[in-house]
Amino acid sequence: MRALVFADAGAKARLEAILHPRIRDAALAAAAAATGSYVIFAVPLLVESGTWRARVARVLAVDCPEEVQIARVMARNNLPESQVRAIMAAQASRQQRLDAADDVIENGNGIEALAPQIDRLHDLYLAFSKRTATIPSQRL
Known part of the structure; x- marks a missing residue:
């Protein structure tokens, strides 16, 4: 199915029209039931969808x-480089994702480099959840 979706824009649009409303509804229901100080949605196609940005702080x-x-994708999904590049070409570019972000975690330097970044953002998001004012972007 992956090969069809990324080779045929019409098939991709039809699949997204079926899946995205269901995924959105499930995510919003989970967020409504959450009891933590903040909620993080994992939205792989946030930039492309255009609808999520208005729903999040x-x-x-x-x-x-x-x-x-x-x-990483080649190793995880056992895909050839050409297919990974084709999938990436059908999505928002790295620069578009970075431009859309308020906060960035750098995940290219090993797992041990993640914890301090996550801790700083967790503290930031906790502080943000306690007030309504916006906070500046954090490029970590």
Whole structure:
């Protein structure tokens, strides 16, 4: 199905029209039931969808160099590089995702580099949840 969706824009649009409303409704229901100080939605196509940005207070991007991203997807999904690049070409660019983000976690330097960034954002989001004023972007 992946090959069809990324080779045929019409098939991709039809699939998204079926799936996205269901995914959105499930995510919003889970958020409504959440009891924490804040909620993080994982929205892989946030930039492309255009509908999520208005529903959230902040956008967090987890970023890594494109070559690292390609290698990780190839290993995780057992896909050839050409297919990974084709999938990426059908999505928002790295720069578009970064431009849309209020906050960025750099995920190209190993797992041990993530914890301090996550801790800082957690503290920031806790503080944000206690007040209504906006806070400046955090490029970590």
